[in-house]
Amino acid sequence: MTTMESLIGLVNRIQRACTVLGDYGGGTGDNAFNSLWEALPTVAVVGGQSSGKSSVLESIVGRDFLPRGSGIVTRRPLVLQLHKTEEGTEEYAEFLHLPKRKFIDFALVRKEIQDETDRITGKSKQISPVPIHLSIFSPNVVNLTLIDLPGLTKVAVEGQPETIVEDIESMVRTYVDKPNCIILAISPANQDIATSDAIKLAKEVDPTGERTFGVLTKLDLMDKGTNALEVLEGRSYKLQHPWVGIVNRSQADINRNADMMLARRKEREYFDTSPDYGHLASKMGSEYLAKLLSKHLESVIRSRIPSILSLINKSIEELERELDRLGKPVAVDAGAQLYTILEMCRAFDKIFKEHLDGGRPGGDRIYGVFDNQLPAALKKLPFDRHLSLQSVKRIVSEADGYQPHLIAPEQGYRRLIEGALGYFRGPAEASVDAVHFVLKELVRKSIAETQELKRFPSLQVELALAANTSLEKFREESKKSVIRLVEMESAYLTAEFFRKLPQEMERPAVANSKNQAASPSPAAQDLYGDGHFRRIASNVSAYVSMVSDTLRNTIPKACVYCQVRQAKLALLNYFYSQISKREGKQLGLLLDEDPALMGRRLECAQRLELYKKARDEIDAVAWVR
Numbered sequence: 033m034t035t036m037e038s039l040i041g042l043v044n045r046i047q048r049a050c051t052v053l054g055d056y057g058g059g060t061g062d063n064a065f066n067s068l069w070e071a072l073p074t075v076a077v078v079g080g081q082s083s084g085k086s087s088v089l090e091s092i093v094g095r096d097f098l099p100r101g102s103g104i105v106t107r108r109p110l111v112l113q114l115h116k117t118e119e120g121t122e123e124y125a126e127f128l129h130l131p132k133r134k135f136i137d138f139a140l141v142r143k144e145i146q147d148e149t150d151r152i153t154g155k156s157k158q159i160s161p162v163p164i165h166l167s168i169f170s171p172n173v174v175n176l177t178l179i180d181l182p183g184l185t186k187v188a189v190e191g192q193p194e195t196i197v198e199d200i201e202s203m204v205r206t207y208v209d210k211p212n213c214i215i216l217a218i219s220p221a222n223q224d225i226a227t228s229d230a231i232k233l234a235k236e237v238d239p240t241g242e243r244t245f246g247v248l249t250k251l252d253l254m255d256k257g258t259n260a261l262e263v264l265e266g267r268s269y270k271l272q273h274p275w276v277g278i279v280n281r282s283q284a285d286i287n288r289n290a291d292m293m294l295a296r297r298k299e300r301e302y303f304d305t306s307p308d309y310g311h312l313a314s315k316m317g318s319e320y321l322a323k324l325l326s327k328h329l330e331s332v333i334r335s336r337i338p339s340i341l342s343l344i345n346k347s348i349e350e351l352e353r354e355l356d357r358l359g360k361p362v363a364v365d366a367g368a369q370l371y372t373i374l375e376m377c378r379a380f381d382k383i384f385k386e387h388l389d390g391g392r393p394g395g396d397r398i399y400g401v402f403d404n405q406l407p408a409a410l411k412k413l414p415f416d417r418h419l420s421l422q423s424v425k426r427i428v429s430e431a432d433g434y435q436p437h438l439i440a441p442e443q444g445y446r447r448l449i450e451g452a453l454g455y456f457r458g459p460a461e462a463s464v465d466a467v468h469f470v471l472k473e474l475v476r477k478s479i480a481e482t483q484e485l486k487r488f489p490s491l492q493v494e495l496a497l498a499a500n501t502s503l504e505k506f507r508e509e510s511k512k513s514v515i516r517l518v519e520m521e522s523a524y525l526t527a528e529f530f531r532k533l534p535q536e537m538e539r540p541a542v543a544n545s546k547n548q549a550a551s552p553s554p555a556a557q558d559l560y561g562d563g564h565f566r567r568i569a570s571n572v573s574a575y576v577s578m579v580s581d582t583l584r585n586t587i588p589k590a591c592v593y594c595q596v597r598q599a600k601l602a603l604l605n606y607f608y609s610q611i612s613k614r615e616g617k618q619l620g621l622l623l624d625e626d627p628a629l630m631g632r633r634l635e636c637a638q639r640l641e642l643y644k645k646a647r648d649e650i651d652a653v654a655w656v657r
């Protein structure tokens with residue numbers, strides 16, 4: 033095998049493997065792989081409709097095999113891979129999508145291109161970017177790969193979608209935009225080069241003309257007395273590579289089924305005998321074009337091999353990293369499955385604890401409950417209303433029944449205090465709920481942050497359910513505890529606090545002792561007056577505020593003890609008790625991976641294989657040189 037054959041053949045093989053994996057360039061989105069296809073040098077045939085693209089391709093091949101007709105015939109890219117075989121061997125064609133079938137009859141090749149186009153696009157006139165791969169093995173070709181693209185058009189005709197003009201242009205652009213694409217720009221000589229669709233596009237994407245090969249067809253159809261030397265000699269539009277003039281079969285020749293080999297000979301004669309182009313004859317014609325392209329493609333491939341290899345190596349590294357991240361496929365035996373599940377639980381539990389103890393955010397929100405929410409809620413309790421003069425009078429009077437109290441209204445005090453203490457239930461329960469929601473949110477976060485769990489949506493759901501069931505239980509316990517704290521305050525009041533009160537009450541009476549004989553003591557006078565009730569209200573308020581201070585400290589202790597501490601100690605106990613009852617098959621259900629992930633793992637593995645194979649092939653060919 034010569035080097036040229038090996039290099040072009042190598043790219044052909046890699047291209048075919050890429051297509052099988054759905055890589056034909058243009059991949060987008062977060063999940064897109066590096067496109068190996070895009071890194072490979074290709075020759076794309078670009079031209080306006082009827083510019084002679086099909087004719088040029090057929091001339092290069094030396095066979096009649098492309099569908100013809102009116103409208104847009106080429107509706108999918110055709111990757112045409114030409115393989116030179118030894119003189120005297122039979123010519124045949126093969127499609128990538130029909131690997132076992134050898135086409136000897138080229139009329140059937142044409143039909144298969146049509147049928148395969150319709151298979152993807154339907155009979156509609158839609159276009160599709162999925163390429164058709166056709167390999168032709170013949171002694172009459174040079175090793176070369178060309179991609180035939182739909183002809184650029186200006187207007188949609190009957191039966192074509194409105195967007196066809198832009199659709200074709202954007203498909204053609206996805207090829208010619210790539211710096212590795214060699215543009216074979218076909219323009220007809222009987223049309224002003226300034227209006228050539230191919231040149232217009234090439235100018236845009238390759239302004240320096242480095243990767244554009246200008247081809248001028250229909251030289252024989254120019255008006256008598258005119259010639260295309262201005263273009264062919266690079267004066268009308270300069271490119272880095274010389275222009276190539278072509279004379280293809282005319283429509284009449286096609287209708288007559290004129291032999292392609294004969295057409296090649298006639299083309300040669302045309303240039304050899306042409307008074308205008310005789311001096312350029314050796315650099316004109318489709319055979320020369322094929323050789324020129326083949327040589328150029330080979331040299332471009334050679335120069336790109338280091339960058340292709342570096343892309344491949346980079347992709348291999350990325351894929352291996354991703355496969356690592358995606359983890360191994362799930363084990364099949366129950367023991368290994370249980371082990372996998374427990375490992376993941378451990379990983380989750382670790383993250384959950386980091387959230388609580390610090391290192392990850394979120395645990396501080398529990399402190400926020402105790403430091404802000406609880407004090408604010410306690411402050412907002414409606415003690416002012418409960419201890420308003422009117423309410424105190426009512427409660428104290430009601431407590432005395434028909435016999436008014438003699439000294440301090442013991443029952444009245446108790447009722448007022450009991451009534452006030454009842455208000456503490458609200459903030460106490462609200463604190464428990466607030467802590468519960470923080471914990472629940474931390475469970476959710478921790479599950480999301482546990483890399484290992486990402487693959488197993490069912491396990492995530494079960495784990496979350498079990499953890500939340502435990503949190504619910506802790507919440508119940510915690511509520512009981514805080515309510516008990518409040519009830520304990522109601523059950524036994526701090527008598528010490530009240531023992532101080534009579535002395536304070538007597539003080540105004542002592543101050544007024546001089547007047548005692550003249551008038552009744554103001555203390556006695558005040559016994560059923562507003563001042564008396566105000567004093568009661570203020571005493572009760574002071575007591576309640578003392579209890580509030582106590583609860584402010586004890587409610588957080590109960591919450592932490594019953595909820596936070598328990599969550600750290602036993603969050604997954606319920607889950608463990610559940611899975612220990614499960615049979616092997618049910619364990620397997622927990623480990624049903626997300627199908628998207630399974631698909632991604634498979635895709636990565638296939639890509640990895642492609643890249644490794646491509647690397648080996650390149651290594652083997654590169655050393656032949």
Ligand SMILES: Nc1nc2c(ncn2[C@@H]2O[C@H](COP(=O)(O)OP(=O)(O)OP(=O)(O)O)[C@@H](O)[C@H]2O)c(=O)[nH]1
Nearest residue numbers: 081082083084085086087183250279280281282283
């Ligand atoms: N006389 C002459 N006719 C040509 C030449 N090149 C192409 N033609 C004719 O021009 C017409 C269009 O050529 P095609 O090769 O079908 O052009 P195309 O660009 O593939 O056209 P679409 O696939 O429709 O976009 C056909 O009738 C060809 O016979 C040429 O060099 N000389």
